[in-house]
Amino acid sequence: MVYSSLLFIYGFLPISLLIYYVTPKKLRNAVLLLLSMVFCGLISLYFLIFMAVYTLINYTAGILTERKNKIAAAIPLAGGIIFDLTAILVFRTEYFSWLKDIIRAPEGFFPVGISFFTLSAVGTLIDVYCGRIKAERNLIQFGLYFLFFPKLLMGPVLRYGSFSKILSRRKCGLNEIGVGFTIFVKGLAKKIIVADNLYMLYMAVKSIEVTEMPALTAWLGIIAYLLCLYFTLSGFADMGTGIGYCFGIRLPQSFSYPMFSTKIRYFTARWHMQVTSWFRRYVTRPLCSVSRSRIYQKLIFIIVWAIAGYWYGFSINGIIWGLILGTAIVIENRFSSTKILRATSVLYTFLIVLVCFVFFSGESLEYSLRYMFAMIGGSGLLADTLLLHLLKSYTVIILIAVYSSTNLFRNMIMRSGKTKLGAVFTAASPLVVLLMFIICTAFISFSGSSEMMLMKL
Amino acid sequence: MTKHINKITAVLMLLFISFVLVFTIIKEKGKESFHENRELAQRPAFSPEDLYDGSFTRQLNTFITDHFAGRSHWISAKSRLGAQFSEKIINGVYIADGRLLDAEISKRSSFEKSVSEINRYVEGCNGAIYFVAVPTSSGIYDEYLPEYLLSNPENMQISSLYASLDSNIRKIDAYNILKMLKENYIFYRNDTKWTSYGAYCVYRTVIQKLGFLPTAYDKYTIDHVISDFRGNLYNRTLYDDINPDIIDIYTYPSGAEVISSTSYDNEGHIRQKLLYDKSMLNSNYKYRVYLGSEVPMIKIKTSVNNERKLLVIKDSYADCFIPFLTQHYSEIAVFSPEYSEKGLADFLNPNDYEQTLFLFGIESMSNENCFKVLNK
Incomplete structure (x- = not known):
């Protein structure tokens, strides 16, 4: 089910709005999660199960990562990230079709929005590890972070901190x-x-x-x-x-x-803004902090663009797109x-x-x-x-x-x-x-x- | 000010959506669509398997779409709007100057499976076998279509079909006959199929190959039975700025008569049938005036006294063609594989017929399931 279908516009949307607004304010998060689960279930029941498992694994990994001992925390962090990256590689590339058979994915199954919620998941784990945020213990709110249906199909990729801020600053009404x-x-x-x-x-x-x-x-x-x-x-x-x-x-x-x-710099800054800033925050910056050499930093910059390109297309062409774009920005900054x-x-x-x-x-x-x-x-x-x-x-x-x-x-x-x-x-x-x-x-x-x-x- | 305006937007939108939603819910859920001339999707039965792989939602969306409040108005609004400010292709139909054309002729799936079924059938036959593949209006009026839609034009489809059919089959070229006559009213403007006149022009050639002299055109009395026929291309777009079509009935008063025409359906019921069923003109299926409603098998006996028997294996293109053949054979068996659940051999022994004529619209050839009943 996509947003641009009659079933969604004239069925799911008005009915869920009605349910949401008749629910008392305290329960609204739970209702939103429930509605999002129905949305996922309507895409397919398998997708709902997939999302549930995905969320629970990330939830557990997040709690396990929150430790004082950074070395002990690195194990659940690595485990979680490997799981998230494997999931996206399985469904967006052809290399792991045997894994799809093992998890019994129905023919033609594709977890919509996987590119976005993978970034969210990985980013959240890193933030917890670095101590920037606390691991979320409230499963309803954490579930919403992944399943919330208005951001499921096309992002935006939000940091967990921003998402919970947005949730708490809610203002509902006719306006x-x-x-x-x-x-x-x-x-x-x-x-x-x-x-x-x-x-x-x-x-x-x-x-x-x-x-x-x-x-x-x-x-x-x-x-x-x-x-x-x-x-x-x-x-x-x-x-x-x-x-x-x-x-x-x-x-x-x-x-x-x-x-x-x-x-070109402005183009990239305005195109999928949260994705661009995700790559800057979680990939470019940590890598650039290693060395102060300017050539190294520029090289990293270009390589990260190639990775972002790979994220879009999962193909050589995507990488080339990123390489050209990155190089063009480096040259542009020079002049x-x-x-x-x-x-x-x-x-x-x-x-x-x-x-x-x-x-x-x-x-x-x-x-x-x-x-x-x-x-x-x-x-x-x-x-x-x-x-x-x-x-x-x-x-x-x-x-x-x-x-x-x-x-x-x-x-x-x-x-x-x-x-x-x-x-x-x-x-x-x-x-x-x-x-x-x-x-x-x-x-x-x-x-x-x-x-x-x-x-x- | 802005806040009030936002509230007005919200109220307007919510009212509109609920209005449409309520009408869609309370609307009587018919089985067929009058305007689109097709069966509508029925309420999907809930099953855990369908929900598991997501097909339940697809069925539900189709159901809601088919029974959407004011569906036919929405579609004709779309056709009008779309033709205004973008390319004139609506729901796969090209709106040309004065006629509608199928825009998806190049997307047909391969004929391979149909051809192998036909070739298998032909191997077991003794009689002479003829094949006529009829183009659609998009094949004849292809100059109306932008050339990128013609990557696999119908004349190429027909020649590759003829090349892959068994060499014992005698293939008859209808395409070039029709192409030469394209200034005449040989195809409907709102349908992919040929008119009776188009069928007559091809009949003249076909009957000579079958060994007879064609009946001259001026011997026929022609009735324009209706002049407001709109066919399958109209049903897909509901675009009514094109002139409606005329359906003609050809009769040969001093010629041979049809003594009996008997239809056999899948359940074994036997009924008498008319070659021209005028009651269909008042229905929504006006094209079925030719041979009446669809049945797998019709056996026609005529007053012709030559003991010649012909088996016609056909799709709906042949419906207006069959009446011309009745002047030449004392018995004609007409088999529609599309509507048959039983094999051809369940109705008759094909070897009783010394001649077999395959007559199909080229579009039917990609319907691979259609031909399985030949060898059942």
Whole structure:
């Protein structure tokens, strides 16, 4: 069950909101956990069992790790981390298919969100070991940290400390539900209206033999891919954040308009923000504290990006994506004092990011290289009639996508805040939200859901 | 101010969602959809196994989707909106200028299993065997489709099918005949299938290969029985900006008559049947005016006095084709493997028929289970 399905929107969500709000405040955490367990159970009962076992192991490992004796504490810490990493490797790579048979996973089983809760689990164990936080003894709250359904599919990856702070600073009410639905519908529209259409465009380009692909078609294809990926991931993230708000739990946003940043550094800082900061906190910093050598630190920086790339794709291509991105940031920092025009810097950032995502998107290194070759005119063609057809069909959606991936609209609203225009915007917003929601419902009415595409996280 | 607005948003959204939810719950759960012309999913039976691997939720989502309040309005709204601001492909259907076309012809699964069943059947046959593979409208009007949807065009599918069929089968080319006539009304605008006229044009060639002279077009009286037919492509999109279609009935007043046409179903019931069942025109299954409702076997006896017998193994493409054949054979047996649970041999002995004609739409060839009954 994904957030963008009729069963969730018109079944699970309203019913769980009703149950939540009729429950007395003291029991609400328990009810949230129960609802999250139902959500997992509806994905599949096996998934619920998997999550229960996963949570209990991490719970125990956390308590065992909390010791004064650091050497004795290292054993449960290592055990827990090995378990967590094995779990993600089993399900995201092909190397351990025999293990899947041992644990009797049903055919095609994939624990959704495993990439996110693995990071959460590992981070929490390290924090407990370092004494930054106390091991959680309250199983309900600890269970929520992993199972809480608004953050299950697409994060955000929160430190345990921040999560429990967010839980305790809860504010429930009609106001929060309104904000929540606004964010939820924004995410829904991102996924259903923009991403699903761009996916069709990307698939159209991808069905062309790469050796015969005209240069402009190749550019169009990779732009479609990048935008589609952004709108899929941020769409699901927004939906999750919105649902969280409806329950009074203010999860942070994962994306902050990364698409047309002026620097690659800004792009990476705004793309899956919590993931980027997770890698910085738990991998880059400890490794960098070993030596003060600048070359060493830069090398570590690049290697950690490669690991993050591997986390995304679990493939060579993912690693290359990370390597290029990391290297590009290192080079960029070197010239950071050089002044260039804003438009130029947006353009250069976008180009480098596109090149990175050529590797991110391909199934193999060879395919990506061929694709790059097509982009620089390797097929000897610039454009063809198919390109014109695609441009004619998709220009509107691309323009919508480009505009809504910038912060122009948000800034306009902010600036118009106290003026008459601002008042009109505010007054119209409930109707706009409802209208978008109706359009999204129409778009999923035929198949009943709009599934996760491009990647499984 | 903002707080009040947020509250209004919340109330509006909650009202809307509960409204739709309540209507979906209280709505009568029909078995069939009138607009989409198909059977709807039934309430999934709860079972621990289905819950264990997650298929229960998928069934539940399908059930809710099928019985969603105002489903047909939602779908037609989607078709209109989608055609406006993105590529004109809705639910796998391409909205071309003046007609709907199947956009997923290149995604068909391989014909391998169907072909091996047919070849196995043919090995045990004595008579002459003919095969006609009929393209869909997407095969004939492929110039309407953007070329990336045509990575595996239907003429290629047909030629590779013909190449892999047993060499004792005589293959008849319908594709090029229809392609030449594409300016005429040979395919429905809202359906993948050919019209009676399309079938007639191919009949002229087929009957010559079978050893007869075709009946001239001007000998037929043609009734336009209805002019508001919308077929399977409409059912998938509910897009009604395309002109509806005309269904024609061809009769040859001075020709041979059908003496009896008897249908046999899977339970062994035997019924009399009409070649043109006009009562179907008032139903939602207007195309079934040809040969009536679906049965595995029909045996047709005509007043033709030549003792020639023909076995036709077919799918729904042949329904409007069969009436033309009745002028040439004294007995025609029509077998629809798609609707049969019993083997062909349970209905008749194929070797009693000196000629066998396979007539299938190319789309049926990827339905691999369909052909198993031939060798059952």
